[in-house]
Amino acid sequence: MTNTIVVTDRLTKRYGDRLAVSDVSLTVRRGEVYGFLGPNGAGKTTTLRMLLGLVRPTSGTATILGHAPGESGATARVGALVEGPGFYPYLSGRDNLRVMARYQRISDRAVEDALTRVDLSERGGDAFKSYSLGMKQRLGVASALLGEPDLLVLDEPTNGLDPGGMADMRKLVVDLAEQGQTVLLSSHLLAEVQEICDRVGVIAHGRLLAESTVAELRGASTLLVRAEPLELALAVSMRVAGDDAVQLTDTGVRLELPEDRAPELARALVEAGADIREIRTAERSLEDVFFEMTTDQEENR
Amino acid sequence: MSTATMTGRPAARSETRAVPTALGGLVSSTRAELLRLRKWPAVWVLATVWLLLNLTFAYIFNYVAYATGSSGFSNEGVAPESLLPELLPAAIPSVFTGGMPMFGGAIMFILGALAAGSGFGWGSWKTVLTQGPGRLSAFGGTLAAVGLAVVGVVAATLVLDVAASTLIAVFEGQSIAWPEFGALAEAVGGGLLIFGMWAAAGVLVGVLTRSPALAVGLGLVWSLVIENLLRGVGNLLSGVEYVTNVLPGTAAGSLAxxxxxxxAGEPDGAPGVLTVLDAGPATLLVAVYLVVFSAAAALLMRHRDVV
Incomplete structure (x- = not known):
């Protein structure tokens, strides 16, 4: 059994003059929660549509579970919720799932199970059109879960959910991951991805900017120094950590220096006659990294 | 929903989807589509409207005309007593397809357009195409389900015609003579072809426009207005006639x-019923249209992006 579930090679989609997705090469491994991260309009949904065989790439290839996108061998083993739930408005939530169960050739018992998993059993008999946005979203997840797919593709699954619903959705994904379910999750909410994903791919303007673990992306922890006079603190910091590893920020001087060198930095500052107000380790959030990356790209365009 | 109740854990290990074969996918897709068409009020509304239309124009109006001694609604100048034979069971084969080429066809067009076109706006096509069956199998399921719906409507029409004509025969004290089986089978087959062709046309336009409203509008204008206009022009300009003689409406009307x-006396009596083509060419042409419309829709569905 192969260990990679999704592999794409320079996947590209062009709509007329507009390059929606450009040379995206990503890998999703078995059993991981992969976060596909990017602002609205970055190309996340188009990429996912290509993976599901709904949209044909202009160039490049994708392999899902060893098959081309859209082949039965791939779609039958992938459960997906892409860009909002799409169901028959006149049918109840339960009947909508029954229709999908017929397509998958599984029994109606699986439908009840899926409804229970997203807490929709009680409202399963109501028409889909009467559902709130959050309920529609949950039905979409239930449909994706039907038939125990090998890969779960969830495109912005917390869209339209209230804070409680978002927490529930995160818990659901974490639960699924604990059972070894492979999940490919797209989101523009960085905090969400940071909490539940093993690895992330960052996409902006159709390009994959980075792909690695959350920890790697955030990088080594940094030291934050507040000391006076500032010029002196800056000079000492550069002498200890090197010119390129020091950055002046609103909150103080940021050094790319491991935590165990903090005492050395403190001694150097004191010896130079600086008054230390604070030295602490500071971790960058994914959000910081993301904004850095997207701003860099913006400048390079 | 603020209580944390969603859980990734199924009650027991649920069933796993299997990778379907092309044929297996087609069968399961047909079953799925039948379920959702069966539960769609719009389908029942369309079928009911057609059956009422058929009952009213084929039997009720003519029977009232006969019973009250006035001339029939589409048979002006015809003696009332000559209306009765048309209303008896023996006449079912000739009456059966009377309303089908134009009015019934338009309703079947709407059925096809709604069945195939609505899924684009609802996003249900995108959901369906990620369930497992390949695109052709999944779309074939829709075609097959619409086809079965057409079979159901034609069967219901037959039952209704038999019931209405038998009732009239009993009321009028006529002996009940059943139609010849061969003639009846031809009429039912013709009805299936006519309705099937229009439903397939609806599916094709629904897929083309990706919008049920636009598809229904275009289809109705075409079948009720444009073809008639073209035929009018065709009568004046001989070159146009070659084209209008092979239009879907002409073929369906000629088959009827x-x-x-x-x-008997007035072959062009009912609207849409024509005598432009003979039985053989008309049947063949309607069948060819049915196949071409279905195949074109399937090809489009297979190759186009679903967004």
Missing amino acids: GALGAGG
């Missing part, structure tokens, strides 16, 4: 006409 739907 060949089955005797216009009535």
Whole structure:
């Protein structure tokens, strides 16, 4: 059994003059929660549509579970919720799932199970059109879960959910991951991805900017120094950590220096006659990294 | 929903989807589509409207005309007593397809357009195409389900015609003579072809436009207005005639006409019923249209992006 579930090679989609997705090469491994991260309009949904065989790439290839996108061998083993739930408005939530169960050739018992998993059993008999946005979203997840797919593709699954619903959705994904379910999750909410994903791919303007673990992306922890006079603190910091590893920020001087060198930095500052107000380790959030990356790209365009 | 109740854990290990074969996918897709068409009020509304239309124009109006001694609604100048034979069971084969080429066809067009076109706006096509069956199997399921719906409507029409004509025969004290099986089978087959062709046309336009509203509008304008206008022009300009003679409406109307739907004296009596083509060419042309419309829709569905 192969260990990679999704592999794409320079996947590209062009709509007329507009390059929606450009040379995206990503890998999703078995059993991981992969976060596909990017602002609205970055190309996340188009990429996912290509993976599901709904949209044909202009160039490049994708392999899902060893098959081309859209082949039965791939779609039958992938459960997906892409860009909002799409169901028959006149049918109840339960009947909508029954229709999908017929397509998958599984029994109606699986439908009840899926409804229970997203807490929709009680409202399963109501028409889909009467559902709130959050309920529609949950039905979409239930449909994706039907038939125990090998890969779960969830495109912005917390869209339209209230804070409680978002927490529930995160818990659901974490639960699924604990059972070894492979999940490919797209989101523009960085905090969400940071909490539940093993690895992330960052996409902006159709390009994959980075792909690695959350920890790697955030990088080594940094030291934050507040000391006076500032010029002196800056000079000492550069002498200890090197010119390129020091950055002046609103909150103080940021050094790319491991935590165990903090005492050395403190001694150097004191010896130079600086008054230390604070030295602490500071971790960058994914959000910081993301904004850095997207701003860099913006400048390079 | 603020209580944390969603859980990734199924009650027991649920069933796993299997990778379907092309045929297996087609069968499961057909079953799925039948379920959702069966539960769609719009389908029942369309079927009911057609059956009422058929009952009213084929039997009720003519019977009232006969019973009250006035001339029939589409048979002006015809003696009332000559209306009765048309209303008896023996006449079902010739009456059966009378309303099908134009009015019934338009309703079947709407059925096809709604069945195939709505899924684009609802996003249900995108959901369906990620369930497992390949695109052709999944779309084939829709075609097959619409086809079965057409079979159901034609069967219901037959039952209704038999019931209405038998009732009239009993009321009028006529002996009940059943139609010849061969003639009846021809009429039912013709009805299936006519309705099937229009439903397939609806599916094709629904897929083309990706919008049920636009598809229904275009289809109705085409079948009720444009073809008639073209035929009018065709009568004046001989070159246009070659084209209008092979239009879907002409073919369907000629098939109904060949089955005797216009009535013995007046083949062009009912709207849409024509005598432009003979039985053979008309049947063949309708069948070819049915296949071409279905295949074109399937090809489009297979190759186009679903967004």
